[in-house]
Structure formats: structure tokens, C-alpha cells
Amino acid sequence: METHSRTRTAPETATYDATPNTHVAPFDASLPGALPVLHPPAVRLALLACLAFDARVNPRSTFDRKHYFYPDLTQGFQVTQRYNPLAKDGVVRVPRPPIPRARSKGKGKQALAEDDDEYFEVRLEQIQLEQDTAKSSHDPHLDPAGGTLVDLNRAGAALVEIVTRPDMRSPEEAAAFVKALQSALRHVGASAANMDKGELRCDVNVSVARLGPDGRETGERGTRCEVKNLNGVRFIAAAIESEIHRQIALLSSSQPVPQSTRGFNAVTSSTFHLRSKESSPDYRYMPDPELGALVVDEQTLDALRRDMPELPDDARRRLCREYGLGKREAGVLVALGEQREEGTGLADGEGGGGGGGGEGEAAEPGLGVRWFEDLARGRDAKTAANWLLHTYLGLLSRASLSLARSPLSPADLGALVDAVAAKRLTGTEAKTLLGEFVALPAAQRDVEAFRAQLAERLAAAPAPSSAELGADGRAQAAAEAALAALVDDLVASHPDEVAKIRAGNAKVVQRLVGEAMKRSRGKADAKRVGDEIRRRLLGGEEK
Structure with missing residues (x-):
């Protein structure tokens, strides 16, 4: 099983949900004489993605034209990098997902096989720059005549296409891979990767093969079919599951699986035929005569490496190593702030990030790690993690707030933690004070008043003497x-x-x-x- 993931590297060039055909450049509409121009910021963001996955950057990459005729491609070709891409190879380390009950042979819904490792690796075939197409709409509510409407707003925007090797063996592994891909792209700033906005789209190639007499894979893959333009992690898993069942049903009835390109119907959770699968000769690739070679020197890569933020996997391991946190705690802290939220729900509806930006806010990768480290400075790390993850985040969630819109700073929460550690407040008193403040309406949530109230409580409860703090004190x-x-x-x-x-x-x-x-x-x-x-x-x- 392999995926083709397309992530937009310059989201500002394609406004999401804008009035159709109101952000159109001459080249996007294929006006006579319009020529393509490479966008330098998009190259920089694409290189960040290459470095995030330890891909081998090509010092000299070139552009090709991929020809096909479809309503969303006005000029009849797409600018891409098929033969000499921006980077080759690379790897994505993916947390291994739980085995579903149906596949765990009685080990329980969250069980893992005893010999399973914590991570699995997905190798990358190549990473290439590509031109986005327009958006086709087949909605009869928009066009009762049943035609196809084309919106050129996103046409021409720079994409990074990430092509994987067939290293995934289940819908759950594919879903986990996409989440890991999202996380890394967000942390390095290559893309917001919001699937609901089309900033990350996936094409999935699915094939099944018969098992040998010993129940193991024979190594012979079956005919693969491609499912196009999946825009949600749950949709990816559902489309793969549907396609697996479809192909097994064909083979079980002694019918061949024809190679084809398919779409996915989210309402029926089933794939449907779009067209027979093209091969490379069908696309009539040719070198693009307008765009010159893209040259990337080692100095440029070194400068980008120096500015690279900490990657999610590195952050998780560091939190465990330096602070003694558990893997789950570290994972939650790293995930905090990754995903943009709308109101109290995640915009992608895909789990993972939680506690990111609030309504209308962008994601803020690394927020949870920064917040925790500020809180833990000079304090017991596990106590700090406990207060943040198990107390404060719960209170914020009940008040429809997120860590990005926290009314208190790490220093404010730290003052409460210190008061409890010094036995000047009980844990219950501190949590009550904190909960009452967070639950206030926004207009009444005065941080200075909270600090004054805490100071008054501490003044009324002087610090105990050393004898009183001792284990044998009266x-x-x-x-x-x-x-x-x-x-x-x-x-x-x-x-x-x-x-x-x-x-x-x-x-x-x-x-x-x-x-x-x-x-x-x-x-x-x-x-x-x-x-x-x-x-x-x-x-x-x-x-």
C-alpha cells in the first residue's frame, strides 16, 4: 500500500472558500502568452519538508509537463517533477497504531502483538514540486443541469508531492502515517496541512494478494488501484477498507482486478470507478521549456538546517529522556497546538492535535512543549505535567478554551503548584480556585484579580515552619x-x-x-x- 500526499506550500496563494474564480492569475487561466514563474518561498518550504524526512536533496532538479485533458487543467498539462525531482528517498517514522479487535485475535481493542515495535518506517520514493490544478464541482445543487463547474482559485498554487513506497499494510497504518506526516509538516512550518481546506490531500494505491500456505505474504502484489483526492484521515482509512473488500470479493469470485483510478463516496463509504488507470506513456511527459533547472547549494541547506525547529519525534524522546515523562504524556504535549480548531472541535475532525488554536486561529506547533517546559522550570517535572495535562487542560476544555487562548501564563499556574508544594494550599483548594477563575465569562476573567486573590489566600496561610513540614511534625x-x-x-x-x-x-x-x-x-x-x-x-x- 502506498500513498501520494500533496501538501500546499504557499496557502496564501489560494484562499480557501473564497468566491469561485476571484483569485486567478493569467497563467492559471491559460491566457495567451502567460508563462509559469517559480515561487521562491514555495521552494524554501518544500526544502523544509525534504529535511524533515531526511530526504536526499537533488542539487539540480528539473521540471516536466504532464499532459492530460480534464476540466480542472485549463492548459492541458501540469507542471511537475517526474524524472528529476527535488529530492529522493527519505523516511517517515510513524507511531504504530493499535491493532483493531478483528485483527488482534482476542488481545483486546487496544492490544498490540508482542513482537510489534513502537514505530514503523515508511520509506519515501521522492519529493517533488508540482502545480496545483483547479477544483471541479459535480454538485447538482450548484448546477441543476448536471454539468461540471470549475473554480480556478487554487490553480497554479505550489504543491509538494510526497510519494511513498509500498510500506503500509493496513488502513490503520495509512491513517497513522498521514497523522505523522501532518505533524512533521506543521512543526517545520512547511504547511498547515489542514485536510478540510485542501492543504493536504492524499491519493492511495491499494492492492491485495493471496497469502501462502503458511498464512504469510508471498511477496507477489496484486493489481493496484488508485483512490484519488482523499481529504480526511478517517476517509483514507474507510476508502482503503472499502477497496480491500472490493478487491477480495473480485478475486474470490475468480474475477480479475482491473487497474483503475477510483473516487470515494463518504456517504456510502465505498469507492467508485473514475477512469482506467493511465501509465507514464499516456501522460506524454516532456521537459518544461519555460522553467529552468532548480539549483540548490549546500550552504542553503545548512542555513535551513540551523533554523529547523524541533521535530515531533525528537521532542517526544527528549521529554522522556530529560524530564522522565511517560511516552503517552510526552506524546500529548507534542500534539498540543498542532491542529487548528473551530470553536471546541478540531477542524479536521481527525483527532491528534487537541488544544491548538481557538476559533479562527492557526495551529501553533510546539505550544504544549513550550508551555510545559516553562511550567516545569525549577519544579518537579511530573508534578508540572500532572497539573497541566490532567487539571488545567480539562478546565480549559470545559470552558471551551484551548491552551493557545489560555487566560493564565505558565508562571500563574506555577504559582499555584508552588503553593500546594509548600503546603500553603491543599490540592483541592488550588484546583477550586483555578476552576472558578477559568469558568468565569471572558469579560470577567481578570488575570490581575486572580493573582491578587491567590496572594490574599497565601497571606492568610503563612508558610509552615520546618518542624511543621517535617514528617514527624505536630x-x-x-x-x-x-x-x-x-x-x-x-x-x-x-x-x-x-x-x-x-x-x-x-x-x-x-x-x-x-x-x-x-x-x-x-x-x-x-x-x-x-x-x-x-x-x-x-x-x-x-x-
């Missing part, structure tokens, strides 16, 4: 005694809940924790109460 002993008495009362007054917990229903613990917070008027430490209940009734604390 205050510590009194707190432990109060906690034990509170839990004694809870256990004695809630026999039904105690019985359910001892029977293995650990979720009921939260009911007793809630009752403890009522009785203590929010003064008790909710986590310690829960841990003590679990210790007594289940024989352990929450991990």
Missing part, C-alpha cells in the same frame, strides 16, 4: 489524624458503598471522596482521601 500528625477520623466516619456511615468497593467496584470510591469534600468544606485533600479509602478497602492506592 501539624503533620494532626493532619494525618484528621484524615483517619474522616475516613473512619465515611466507612462507618456508608456500609452499602463500602460493600460495593470491597466487591471490586472501585468507581464508588469517588462517591465517598465527594462526601468527604462536603464534610470538610473543601479543606480535605481529595487525592489523599481517595488513596486512604482504597488502602483500607482495596489494599492499595491509585497508581
